Amino acid sequence: MTEPQETAAAAAVELHGVSKTFPGRRDAVVALQDIDLTVGPGEFVSLIGPSGCGKSTLLRIIADLLSPTSGEVHVNGKPARRARLDQDYGIAFQQAGLLDWRTVLANIELPLELHGVDRGQRKARALELVELVGLADFAKHRPPQLSGGMQQRVAIARALAESPTLLLMDEPFGALDEMTREHMQNELVRIAGDTQAAVVFVTHSIPEAVFLSDRVVVMSPRPGRIAEIVPVSLGPRTDDTREAPLFYAAITQVREALRGRPVPETVEVGVSIEQADRERAQGAL
Amino acid sequence: MNPSLRRVGGTLLPPLLFGVLFLAGWQGFVRAADVRSYVLPAPSDIWSAAVDAHTRIIAAAQTSGLNALVGLVAGVVGGVLLAAIATRLPVLGGAITPLVAALAAMPIVALAPLLNNMYSPLSSLPRREVVAISAFVPVFINVLRGLSRITPVHRELMASYAASGTAVLRTIRVPSALPYFFTGLRVASSLAVIAAVVSEYFGGLQNGLGSRITSSVGATDYPAAWASVLGAVLLGLLFYVGALLLERLVLGRRAAPVT
Numbered sequence: 001m002t003e004p005q006e007t008a009a010a011a012a013v014e015l016h017g018v019s020k021t022f023p024g025r026r027d028a029v030v031a032l033q034d035i036d037l038t039v040g041p042g043e044f045v046s047l048i049g050p051s052g053c054g055k056s057t058l059l060r061i062i063a064d065l066l067s068p069t070s071g072e073v074h075v076n077g078k079p080a081r082r083a084r085l086d087q088d089y090g091i092a093f094q095q096a097g098l099l100d101w102r103t104v105l106a107n108i109e110l111p112l113e114l115h116g117v118d119r120g121q122r123k124a125r126a127l128e129l130v131e132l133v134g135l136a137d138f139a140k141h142r143p144p145q146l147s148g149g150m151q152q153r154v155a156i157a158r159a160l161a162e163s164p165t166l167l168l169m170d171e172p173f174g175a176l177d178e179m180t181r182e183h184m185q186n187e188l189v190r191i192a193g194d195t196q197a198a199v200v201f202v203t204h205s206i207p208e209a210v211f212l213s214d215r216v217v218v219m220s221p222r223p224g225r226i227a228e229i230v231p232v233s234l235g236p237r238t239d240d241t242r243e244a245p246l247f248y249a250a251i252t253q254v255r256e257a258l259r260g261r262p263v264p265e266t267v268e269v270g271v272s273i274e275q276a277d278r279e280r281a282q283g284a285l
Numbered sequence: 286m287n288p289s290l291r292r293v294g295g296t297l298l299p300p301l302l303f304g305v306l307f308l309a310g311w312q313g314f315v316r317a318a319d320v321r322s323y324v325l326p327a328p329s330d331i332w333s334a335a336v337d338a339h340t341r342i343i344a345a346a347q348t349s350g351l352n353a354l355v356g357l358v359a360g361v362v363g364g365v366l367l368a369a370i371a372t373r374l375p376v377l378g379g380a381i382t383p384l385v386a387a388l389a390a391m392p393i394v395a396l397a398p399l400l401n402n403m404y405s406p407l408s409s410l411p412r413r414e415v416v417a418i419s420a421f422v423p424v425f426i427n428v429l430r431g432l433s434r435i436t437p438v439h440r441e442l443m444a445s446y447a448a449s450g451t452a453v454l455r456t457i458r459v460p461s462a463l464p465y466f467f468t469g470l471r472v473a474s475s476l477a478v479i480a481a482v483v484s485e486y487f488g489g490l491q492n493g494l495g496s497r498i499t500s501s502v503g504a505t506d507y508p509a510a511w512a513s514v515l516g517a518v519l520l521g522l523l524f525y526v527g528a529l530l531l532e533r534l535v536l537g538r539r540a541a542p543v544t
Contacts, residue, residue, distance in 0.1 A: 065441050084447055091445045097438030101460050114446050114456065 010077030012166045012198030013039040013062055018071030020057055030223035031057045035071070037217060037226065039198050041165065046201045046209035046216045048254065054224025055202045056170055062200060063091055063168050076165060087115065089166040090159030090197075094174045096151035098143040098158075104130060105139045108157045115162070129157040132191060149180040153187070160195060167192070167199045173208065182242070185211055189237045206258070210250045211237060218257040228257040326508040335512035342497070342516045349493035350520050352409055353481035356416025357474060357524070363417065364424030364469065372432040372458070373450075382429070389422045397484040412484040412493075419480040420473035424466070431465025432458050467532035474524040482517045494520065 020032040032054040039045045047055040060066040061073055064084040075083035083089065090111075098107045108126040117125075130139050133153040143151055152172055159167060173181045185208060192199050203209050209216045213232055220227040232250045234241050241247055308328050314320070315327040322330060335342060371378030393415060400411035435457055443453045485495025494517045501510035 060441075063441075063445055065444050084445060087446070089445075091442070093438050093441065095436075095438045097436065097442050099439075099457070099460065101463075110456065111446050114448050114452055 010041070011038045011074070012041050012043065012076060013037065013200060014072075014074040014077075015058075015062070016072040018058070018061060018068045018073060020054065020061060020066065021069045032061075032068070033223040033225045035224075035226060037229075039166075039200060042196050042198050044192055044199045044201065044212055044214045046203055046213040047219060048203055048206065048209045048216055049219030049224070049227075049258070050204070050221055052224075053219040053221040055219055057224070058219075059168055059170050059200060059202050063089060083166075087111070087162045088164060089168050090162065090164040091168045092152070092155045092159045092170070092172045094171040096143070096148075096155040098151055098154055100143050103140050103142055104135060104146070104154050107143065107154055108161055110158060111161045125161060126157075129160055130154075132160070132194070133157045133187065147180075149176050149184060152176065152184065156188070156191065160191070160197075163195070165197055167195075167197045169199065169201045171202055171204070174203070181205075181208070186237070186239065188212065206251050206254050207242070207247075210234075210247060210254055211242065216250075216254050218254060220260065227260065230254050230257055322507050323505065326511055330508040331511040331515060334506075334508035335515055338509060338512060342494070342513055345492065345494045345497045345513065346516045346520050348409075349478070349481045349485065349495065349517070350523075352412045352484075352493065353416055353477040353520070353524065356413040356481065357420045357477040359413070360417040360420025360477070361424050361470060361473060364421045364473075365428050365466070367421075368425050368428035368432060371429055378429070385422060385425055388418070389426070393419045393422075394480055394483045398487040400484075401487055401489050406489050409490060411489065412481055415484040416477045416480045419476045423472040423476065424469040427465040427469030427472075428462055431462025434461060434465075463536060467528070467536065471525065471528045471532070474528040475521055478517065478521040478524050482520075 015035050015037045018032060018035040019030070022029045022031055035058060037045075047058060049055050057066060061068050062075065062080065064073070064075075064080040073080040076088045078086070078088070099110065102110070105123070105126045108129050109122045112122040112125060127136075127139070130136050133156060135150060135153055135157070138146060138150065143154065146154070156169075156172065159169075173184050176184060188199075189212060199212075201209070201212060210232055211234075216230045216232060217226055218228045218230060219225065230250065230253050234244065234246055234250065311325075312328050315325060320327075326334075367381060371381050396418070397411065397415050400414055404410050435453070439457050443457065448456070482493065482495040482498075485493045486499055490496070491500065494513050497513040498510050498517075501507070501513060
């Protein structure tokens with residue numbers, strides 16, 4: 001079999017029969033079993049599940065920070081390792097992981113600097129990105145002077161530095177308070193829309209997964225596998241989305257899937273978008 | 286008074302006041318109780334002895350200071366290099382680290398008489414070696430700790446950038462080890478002066494502060510001995526402040542050093 005060529009149509013992520021076993025002292029731990037998943041270009045997909053379901057492991061396999069025990073991983077139509085070497089993805093973790101001795105700008109420039117982009121271009125790109133994440137006034141600050149939410153925004157800007165077509169995020173808002181969190185979610189929706197990047201987003205917050213995603217991948221633990229994939233069609237996200245009945249319906253659907261119950265067929269996606277739009281229009285009046 | 290001046294005043298004033306009170310108490314006690322000068326001379330006697338012999342004390346301080354400086358530089362360079370090697374080659378690191386821990390537990394100036402025997406009695410080398418070994422230990426231990434402290438987030442981030450080991454060293458390990466290095470340097474600079482002075486107690490060249498202290502005591506000129514101790518205290522302060530200034534200069538506005 002030949003490797004599929006990288007084309008505009010290549011999936012952002014393609015997983016086939018991915019399994020991961022961690023060798024243990026007494027017995028091996030099966031972290032992931034037989035995962036098949038495709039994330040389209042520009043698609044926003046969340047991985048959700050209880051602790052130990054392997055969602056973070058799966059993200060790291062996509063990032064080629066871990067290698068699968070078996071199965072195939074393609075990013076942008078290339079093997080995961082090639083995609084990592086080519087910097088096809090940007091990544092953000094729960095901890096911002098900024099370098100405290102560098103300014104905000106210099107932190108955002110880090111990946112560009114490591115890959116030999118010249119000073120002028122680096123600076124221009126970093127200035128663009130602080131603007132994008134709304135931190136232009138803090139460009140010269142150092143991370144310890146920033147709040148947790150601001151630090152996470154710098155980390156996201158850094159992940160976007162090389163204009164990746166795929167953004168991998170491991171509970172990036174997990175350590176933030178609820179208000180900041182919702183604000184960051186709004187920002188992320190906007191940024192993902194602006195950059196046209198596909199996003200794989202690990203979380204264990206159901207509302208967060210539903211608000212952000214085109215599809216929510218519900219995982220079950222021991223061994224980690226995909227229990228169900230819940231498509232979410234809420235149209236363009238706004239603050240009103242969080243109060244729309246459809247939003248709650250989708251949350252219920254994901255929650256039921258997490259509990260492993262059969263999903264009641266309540267959400268009729270095609271009709272509901274119009275309904276949601278009507279409600280939003282009424283809310284605006 | 287502007288705020289920065291007030292802050293300096295706030296940090297300097299209490300110790301200064303305490304020092305003056307302490308000296309006044311010392312002076313008063315010695316005079317009132319008529320303490321003999323071989324037990325404890327009055328600060329005023331020490332001061333006049335220091336003023337009398339100041340050219341010789343300064344010359345002696347220069348000799349001891351040079352020994353301390355040369356030994357300190359050698360120890361710091363050795364400590365940093367070995368720590369870097371131990372970080373890159375963990376097997377070697379595992380072999381060296383326990384030995385350095387043993388070295389740290391040993392009173393290093395105890396080596397002075399033995400090292401003296403190895404060289405000509407006119408050589409400054411044995412003293413500088415004692416200083417170098419004393420300074421090496423805290424620098425090695427701190428730099429090693431600083432270099433090996435890389436958080437899992439940074440490790441994964443650098444892996445996602447496909448960054449080489451050298452790039453990780455340059456962008457993460459060295460900058461995050463710098464505060465540790467300076468902590469080690471501050472400890473080492475004080476130790477260097479102590480080691481330089483004390484290593485002169487065991488014979489050899491008679492040109493440093495330590496030699497002046499022993500010879501003054503031998504000649505029962507206690508205020509002169511104390512005057513040389515004063516010289517050693519000032520020399521030690523000079524080294525410590527030098528290390529502190531270097532730290533401020535390099536780290537600038539970075540977070541306060543980790544101790």
